[in-house]
Amino acid sequence: MLSYTGTIVKILSASMAVPLVVGLIYGEDALAFAVSMTIAVALGAGMERLHDDPDLGPRDALAVVSLAWFAAAVVGAIPYVIAGHGTASALGHPVNALFESMSGFTTTGATATAEISFERHSHAVLMWRQLTQWLGGMGIIVLMVAILPQLAVNGAELMKSEAPGPGLQKLTPRIAETARALWLIYMGFTAALVAILFLLGLTGLAPEMDLYNAIAHGFSTLPTGGFSPQAESIAAFSPIAQWVFVPFMVIAGVNFALFWFLLRDEPRRMFDNTEFRVYLGLVTGFAAVLAIGLFYGGAPATEIGGITQGITENALRQGIFQVASLMNSTGFATADFAQWDTQTRFFLLFVMFVGGSAGSTGGGIKVIRWLIVAKALYRELYTTANPEVVRPVRLGGEVVDEDVIRGIMAFTLLYFLLFALAAVFIEIDTSRAAGVTLSGTEAFAASLATIGNIGPGLGPLGPFGSYELLPDTSKILMIGLMWIGRLEIVPVLALFVAGFDDR
Amino acid sequence: MHVVVIGAGEVGTSIAASLASDHEVVVVDVDPDRAEQLKYELDVLTIGGDGTTSEIQTAADVGRADMVIACTDDDQTNLVACGTAKTLGDGFTIARVKSTDFLRTWEGNEGAFGVDFMVCTDLLTAENIVRVIGLPAAVDVDPFAGGLVQMAEFEIAADSPVAGQTVSEADRFESLTFVGLFRDGEMIIPRGDTDIGVGDRAVVIGSPESVQSFATDVAPETTPDRADEIVVVGGSEIGYQTARLLEERDFKPRLIEQDPDRARWLAENLPNTVVMEHDATDTEFLTREHVDEADIVVTALRSDEKNLLISVLAKRLGVDRVIAVVDSPDYVTVFEEIGIDIAINPRTVTAEEITRFTYESVAENIAVLENDQAEVLELELTEGCGLVGRPISEIVAESDVRFVIGAITRNHELVTPRGDTVLQAGDHVILLVESDSVNDIASMA
Numbered sequence: 031m032l033s034y035t036g037t038i039v040k041i042l043s044a045s046m047a048v049p050l051v052v053g054l055i056y057g058e059d060a061l062a063f064a065v066s067m068t069i070a071v072a073l074g075a076g077m078e079r080l081h082d083d084p085d086l087g088p089r090d091a092l093a094v095v096s097l098a099w100f101a102a103a104v105v106g107a108i109p110y111v112i113a114g115h116g117t118a119s120a121l122g123h124p125v126n127a128l129f130e131s132m133s134g135f136t137t138t139g140a141t142a143t144a145e146i147s148f149e150r151h152s153h154a155v156l157m158w159r160q161l162t163q164w165l166g167g168m169g170i171i172v173l174m175v176a177i178l179p180q181l182a183v184n185g186a187e188l189m190k191s192e193a194p195g196p197g198l199q200k201l202t203p204r205i206a207e208t209a210r211a212l213w214l215i216y217m218g219f220t221a222a223l224v225a226i227l228f229l230l231g232l233t234g235l236a237p238e239m240d241l242y243n244a245i246a247h248g249f250s251t252l253p254t255g256g257f258s259p260q261a262e263s264i265a266a267f268s269p270i271a272q273w274v275f276v277p278f279m280v281i282a283g284v285n286f287a288l289f290w291f292l293l294r295d296e297p298r299r300m301f302d303n304t305e306f307r308v309y310l311g312l313v314t315g316f317a318a319v320l321a322i323g324l325f326y327g328g329a330p331a332t333e334i335g336g337i338t339q340g341i342t343e344n345a346l347r348q349g350i351f352q353v354a355s356l357m358n359s360t361g362f363a364t365a366d367f368a369q370w371d372t373q374t375r376f377f378l379l380f381v382m383f384v385g386g387s388a389g390s391t392g393g394g395i396k397v398i399r400w401l402i403v404a405k406a407l408y409r410e411l412y413t414t415a416n417p418e419v420v421r422p423v424r425l426g427g428e429v430v431d432e433d434v435i436r437g438i439m440a441f442t443l444l445y446f447l448l449f450a451l452a453a454v455f456i457e458i459d460t461s462r463a464a465g466v467t468l469s470g471t472e473a474f475a476a477s478l479a480t481i482g483n484i485g486p487g488l489g490p491l492g493p494f495g496s497y498e499l500l501p502d503t504s505k506i507l508m509i510g511l512m513w514i515g516r517l518e519i520v521p522v523l524a525l526f527v528a529g530f531d532d533r
Numbered sequence: 534m535h536v537v538v539i540g541a542g543e544v545g546t547s548i549a550a551s552l553a554s555d556h557e558v559v560v561v562d563v564d565p566d567r568a569e570q571l572k573y574e575l576d577v578l579t580i581g582g583d584g585t586t587s588e589i590q591t592a593a594d595v596g597r598a599d600m601v602i603a604c605t606d607d608d609q610t611n612l613v614a615c616g617t618a619k620t621l622g623d624g625f626t627i628a629r630v631k632s633t634d635f636l637r638t639w640e641g642n643e644g645a646f647g648v649d650f651m652v653c654t655d656l657l658t659a660e661n662i663v664r665v666i667g668l669p670a671a672v673d674v675d676p677f678a679g680g681l682v683q684m685a686e687f688e689i690a691a692d693s694p695v696a697g698q699t700v701s702e703a704d705r706f707e708s709l710t711f712v713g714l715f716r717d718g719e720m721i722i723p724r725g726d727t728d729i730g731v732g733d734r735a736v737v738i739g740s741p742e743s744v745q746s747f748a749t750d751v752a753p754e755t756t757p758d759r760a761d762e763i764v765v766v767g768g769s770e771i772g773y774q775t776a777r778l779l780e781e782r783d784f785k786p787r788l789i790e791q792d793p794d795r796a797r798w799l800a801e802n803l804p805n806t807v808v809m810e811h812d813a814t815d816t817e818f819l820t821r822e823h824v825d826e827a828d829i830v831v832t833a834l835r836s837d838e839k840n841l842l843i844s845v846l847a848k849r850l851g852v853d854r855v856i857a858v859v860d861s862p863d864y865v866t867v868f869e870e871i872g873i874d875i876a877i878n879p880r881t882v883t884a885e886e887i888t889r890f891t892y893e894s895v896a897e898n899i900a901v902l903e904n905d906q907a908e909v910l911e912l913e914l915t916e917g918c919g920l921v922g923r924p925i926s927e928i929v930a931e932s933d934v935r936f937v938i939g940a941i942t943r944n945h946e947l948v949t950p951r952g953d954t955v956l957q958a959g960d961h962v963i964l965l966v967e968s969d970s971v972n973d974i975a976s977m978a
Contacts, residue, residue: 418809418818420793420800429801 034181036077038098038174039105043070046109048161052242053154062113063154070105077101091187092521095171099135099192099513102170106131106162113155119143121155125502132509134162135170136516137391139256139361139485142505144496146261153242156259160249166516167253167391168216168286169193176209185209191521194396199287199389215289216252216391223278224248227271236271243267251275254282254392256361256485263493265334265364269347272364276354280313283358283386304426305398309387312397313357316381320374321349328374334494335365352378358386359393361485361493368492375488379475382484393483393515395445399438401425406435437520444519445481452511453477456504463501466490480508481515535559536891537598537624539584539614540605541567543862544629546575547884548602552891553577559593563605585613590621598624602887608632612646619647627890629883631655631770640679640945652886656680658879659774662856665875666763666829667745667782670752672734675900676741677911677963678942683744684712684736684900684909684963687751691731695751701725706746708949709739712937712965713907720906720967722935736902738909738939738963740947745782759783762827765806766813766843767834768792768799771858771879775831780805787822789813813843825850833858844873905968909939912975916958919977926952934973936966 046067053060107127114122121127126142133140148156165173171192175185185205201208224244231239243259250257260266264275288306291299300306320328324338325345331337338345348365355362356378367378385394405423413419423430457473460466468476472489476497479487486493497505514522534556538545541562549560549571558577562568565581572579582589584603595601601618603611608630615626628648630636636653639645664674664683673686689696695703700723704711713736714721714729721727729735737747748756757763763779765772768790779786780803787807790796800808811818813834824830830847832840837860844857859865859876868876900909914921920928925938941948942961948954956962966974 416809418789418811418822420796420808420810422797422801424804427804 032077032080032097034094035097035101036074036080037178037180038074038170039101040071040074040078041174041178042102042165042170043067043074043105045161045165046070046158049109049154049158052157053152056153058152059109059113059154063109063158066109066112069108073105088187089525091184092191092525095188095191096513096517096522096525098170098174099517102135102166103128103132103509103513106135106158109155109158113152117150119150119155120145120498121151125505126498129497129505129509130159131162132512133485134159134255134257135166136483136512137163137166137250137253137255137359137393138480138483138512138515139163139250140479140487140491140508140512141257141485141496142498144498146259148259153259157242157246157249159257160246160255160259163253163255163257164220164249167255167282168213172209172212175206176213179206181206192517194386194388194390194392194518199285201287201290211290212286215286215293219278219281220248220252223251223274226274230268230271230274236268238267239271247275251278251360251362252282252391254279254358254360254386254390254483256355256359258362261494262334263364264351264362269343272347272351275362276350279354279358279360279362280310282360283309283313283390283392285387285389286391287389302426305387305401308401309397312384313353316357316377316384317350317353319349320353320377320381321346323374323377324349329365329367329370332366332369334363335367338365353381356484357381357384357394358390359482359484361479363486363493366492366494368486368488368495375471379471379478379488382475382478382482385482395442395482398425399442402430402435402438403442405430406439441518441520444523448511448514448519449474449477449481452481452507455507456500459501459504459507463503465499465501476508477511480511483512483515534599534891535594535597535624536600536602537561537590537593537595537618539601539603540611540629541571541579542604542606543880544604544884544887545602546571547881548604548887548891549575549577551884551888559598561589561593585610585617587617587621590614590617595624596622598622600625600627600891602627602629602891604629604883604887608635612648615649616647625649627652627887629654629887633770633774650890652883652890654879654883655770656774657886658771658858658877658882659778661877661882662771662775662831662833662858663741663778663782665856665877666757666779666831666854667741667784668748668756670748670755673900673902674744675909677738677909677940678947678961679945681740681942681945681947682738682911682940682963683741684738684939685744685748686734686736686902687748689729689731689733689735689751692754693731693751694753695729695735696731698729699725700727700729703729703735703747703750704737706739706743708940708947709737709743709747710937710939710950712736712738712909712939713902715902715906718906720935722937736907736909736965738965739949740940741778742782757784757828759785761829762823763787763829763831764789764824764827765831765833767832767840767858768795768808769833769835769858772831772833773799773803775833776803776806787827814839814846816846819846819850825852827852829854829856831856831858835860837861837864841868844868845871848872902965907965907967908971909963909965910971910974912962912964914956914958914960914962918958920956920962921958921960922955924953924955925950928956934966934970936964936970936974938962938964 050063110121110127120143129142169192171188175181227239227244230236246259288300327339351364385396386392388398453474460468475487476491536556536558538549538560541560549558552558553576560577561580561584568579568581595618601624603614611628615628627650629652631654639651671685675684700711711723714723715734763786765776765788776786776788789809791812796810830852832843834840840857844855847855854874856875857873859878862878865876865878938950940963941950
């Protein structure tokens with residue numbers, strides 16, 4: 031197990047070459063990344079030498095995936111600590127650094143530093159934040175299966191533990207090819223977004239959008255990440271640029287396997303997919319509701335986002351953007367929704383519960399699970415009234431296996447349980463310590479924002495706030511929540527249960 | 534014809550009995566006593582032995598046979614027997630099977646297993662049941678092209694909504710063709726503006742679903758519609774196929790099956806059927822589920838005794854029509870005598886189908902209408918015959934024979950004939966023709 035994890039760490043460390051180059055160009059923090067990279071590669075190579083049973087059972091696969099994600103976050107935190115050491119940057123503190131790194135890889139987008147600016151952080155460090163999101167988005171295990179031949183044999187088992195949503199869809203007979211196909215689609219969309227953004231900058235339609243910003247935001251949109259090197263997130267750019275982000279955020283919440291069918295000239299398999307239709311329907315419906323609410327004064331004029339009451343374009347844009355961003359857990363913002371009315375804020379909180387599609391890069395409970403939960407609950411009610419009727423749960427004409435239903439029910443229950451317990455812990459913890467005080471709703475939002483890998487919460491943890499002032503205990507809990515949330519709870523918890531069984 | 538029948542059970546015996554008078558029949562059965570016994574019952578040659586072996590088949594002179602009919606109770610035995618027969622000669626082989634999987638394989642590639650014609654007992658029985666349920670108003674119903682196409686003849690009653698309409702008004706279904714109209718014993722080839730009068734007999738050909746819809750138009754009172762309660766008791770293969778065919782015709786049947794695993798399987802495979810897992814002989818359950826208010830009950834359990842019990846129960850509870858599947862042919866009359874509306878025996882149905890098939894030569898399938906005034910034929914077009922490669926309108930214009938093409942099946946899919954439809958080799962054409970001209974048409978195919 032450790033040997034596999036070592037290999038993964040070693041390869042992930044190589045990606046630090048990107049911020050290293052950025053550092054060289056801007057003349058900042060190049061040394062910090064060179065040192066971090068050396069440490070990380072050495073660590074990975076060291077772990078790789080440990081003896082390993084090459085054949086992974088289901089339990090080992092859970093362990094490798096869980097460990098690899100944790101190790102990635104630890105290694106990813108090294109540059110923050112080294113670069114931030116001795117400066118005013120909050121990321122110099124190890125807990126903050128680990129929080130930032132975990133938030134990056136899990137594509138949460140919650141930040142532990144109150145001040146995002148090029149004065150406080152180097153271009154290299156801010157690019158590393160973006161890159162961690164891009165690597166974590168499609169999944170580091172999927173990436174490793176795509177490029178490491180030694181993982182190909184156990185690839186399916188590993189990818190199953192990492193894949194968002196119930197089950198894994200194999201597109202090709204060889205799992206490595208499936209992984210490659212998914213990454214290529216992911217890279218294709220990223221490249222398209224970067225190109226469009228860069229063109230907007232060149233043509234003067236979005237003057238703020240230089241090459242650095244185009245790449246940085248390309249890295250954090252498709253993985254439903256939400257990090258931005260701009261303090262004002264997407265609000266820093268012109269309305270046209272904000273509109274451009276919308277379709278790409280929506281795409282990021284779609285099952286990537288469906289794009290494979292589209293490429294293979296089987297568009298019906300995409301457009302007939304029940305989850306895809308419901309997902310699009312929900313995005314449209316929620317966006318319409320929010321836009322109407324904003325138009326009729328659901329939000330006071332905020333410094334970021336401006337007036338929406340009575341202004342059609344702004345109400346539409348803010349409504350659509352926030353729903354596209356929060357439903358599938360991206361976490362970008364073009365308005366300070368933390369200052370909106372109670373109704374609109376609660377509506378957003380509700381939207382955050384939905385999540386993206388299975389097989390997308392989004393977090394949360396996911397559309398397919400809600401569909402199956404709803405159908406299974408309806409079935410329970412129906413069979414209570416008609417005890418003799420045998421009624422399988424169907425999704426798009428296909429029968430859903432009873433084991434899958436049980437798994438989804440367990441997942442949903444665990445999700446709510448952890449979310450609620452964590453919210454209570456955060457509420458008590460923050461009221462105990464100095465720093466920030468959170469209202470009950472804000473504690474719940476914080477818990478949801480981290481376990482659902484969404485990022486921004488409400489109140490002081492809103493889209494333009496930060497998690498910096500929370501007590502370390504809460505931050506450590508949230509690091510765990512993000513980790514558990516990204517791997518969809520079960521692999522991490524099952525690992526602990528397996529550990530107890532051994533004794 | 535020299536005919537070899539393998540399997541002397543009820544089906545085989547019945548086939549042999551009906552063929553014995555006109556043909557040279559050899560019956561093979563694995564049980565020598567049964568073969569010996571049959572020798573005295575029927576005027577046929579009997580051989581005791583395993584009909585799948587070439588030794589026994591050679592003894593039965595399969596090499597010279599025009600037709601080999603494998604109709605034992607075992608699917609695999611029948612398929613192997615046909616395969617063996619093909620190694621010895623090129624007689625036409627007919628196999629009886631229960632499994633619809635074999636039928637699907639065979640339909641995908643006719644000639645598979647060395648079988649030239651396959652009769653699927655359970656499916657055939659289910660088709661019969663559904664026909665009885667769905668088209669009580671029809672004077673005559675016949676399936677063509679393996680069940681893909683149906684011909685039905687209806688008498689137009691005075692209260693029928695169709696009476697007084699023109700043909701084009703009445704024929705509003707995509708895959709239905711109005712092929713003939715009989716008025717006062719005279720056949721009329723219908724045109725779009727032909728009026729349909731009271732007392733006329735209309736003949737339509739089309740998909741079973743469209744015929745069902747047309748029946749609802751012609752006789753809304755007697756034809757069951759979607760709102761009618763149909764309960765199928767017993768999830769045997771026949772019960773399953775019956776429910777499946779009913780679903781295809783837009784009914785929403787209920788199906789009662791006791792075995793949990795089978796019930797689950799049925800529920801998974803029948804999305805529009807309400808499957809209930811319970812013992813169907815529990816009267817309290819039947820009343821609780823309002824089975825007594827059902828319009829039609831089909832009993833398709835595996836045991837005749839249980840079918841009898843439920844049928845009587847359903848009749849006593851006040852169900853309008855009860856249709857029972859009866860496994861033993863001897864019980865059929867008993868069932869009908871005690872008031873069960875229709876008793877269907879799968880073996881009789883199979884034997885009738887095979888016998889009917891053997892009677893038909895060039896035409897694959899025929900139905901005779903109105904005292905032999907007209908016939909509905911199913912023709913398989915061969916390469917180079919007079920009908921291939923030309924649009925229908927051209928054939929009709931040039932021919933002096935009065936006929937109407939009702940349906941075409943191509944690769945097991947229904948093609949609705951239009952004037953510009955071009956016929957291809959391998960097509961099965963179902964057409965109505967005046968009896969006098971049957972030979973003219975048959976010679977063109």
